[in-house]
């Protein structure tokens with residue numbers, strides 16, 4: 517059904533009609549309205565409203581990217597309470613890949629048709645700045661078509677302040693010149709300072725996270741934005757997070773997409789927190805689509821939600837399923853039960869069964885020509 521049709525409007529509960537009319541008229545919803553949406557239990561109505569924007573911006577297309585995740589090391593000077601990934605040097609699960617090992621993984625990925633490497637790690641205490649430059653230059657030299665998306669804003673600040681000992685702008689300039697094409701959206705968690713104090717004490721503030729992205733966007737570059745939800749935050753704090761992102765996007769226009777993650781508590785210090793429900797995940801994706809009117813794309817990260825729910829979300833405002841991802845550690849070390857890779861064929865099937873048209877994309881969400889389907893990407 518066309519979510520913009522008069523027939524669709526008749527299916528909505530009366531308390532959502534005003535928001536629906538605003539969305540149809542391309543007017544912004546307020547934070548108060550976003551909160552009302554978060555508290556609403558008519559999920560299908562939320563999906564219908566979200567799909568007005570989703571279809572306006574992206575038609576019937578649903579994208580995915582052929583990519584490879586690499587975690588170069590989990591050594592980290594911080595110990596965020598929600599994180600099961602990080603390690604100290606003597607921990608049995610600590611790891612650190614050499615540039616050669618990373619390059620070997622990327623070569624395998626290139627043979628399987630990847631167009632992007634997505635690379636993040638902990639805040640490594642000792643790797644020198646030259647290591648990061650050499651890493652980017654080595655990967656850059658493997659293929660002129662390979663896009664390097666790497667480092668969270670937290671890693672960038674760590675590199676700037678403790679490793680390069682230069683300003684954020686100078687550090688980003690060095691990394692860009694070595695081949696960095698985009699920075700990742702990680703490290704945002706929930707922006708509210710009280711929440712940060714409870715789940716990631718000592719980590720950069722919301723303002724510091726935003727500053728890195730703002731500087732990067734000012735250099736003509738793009739990045740994604742994220743939110744880790746479903747732990748100790750309130751719905752008001754989720755809305756506050758979205759508000760800050762919408763304001764920043766108004767200023768820079770540099771975010772390609774919003775990617776919310778559902779918290780996986782299992783092996784973390786916050787294991788007592790129950791995992792998120794499918795209803796909460798779909799609702800969060802739909803409300804994000806409705807509220808973030810200046811974001812072109814909403815991605816359902818299947819590693820966190822599972823591919824079945826992520827494909828269902830294509831009718832709750834989502835237009836992108838993220839990537840094939842040959843290897844994932846951060847969510848799986850926290851207890852995620854999802855696989856670590858998806859084939860292109862699996863993506864295409866999931867998207868078609870949701871009634872959408874599958875289209876491969878690049879890092880900047882530009883559509884790419886399809887390649888032979890069925891090339892299984894596996895670890």
Ligand code: SF4
Nearest residue numbers: 592594596599602638
């Ligand atoms: S979330 Fe990032 S910064 Fe925090 S402990 Fe884990 S790896 Fe380190």
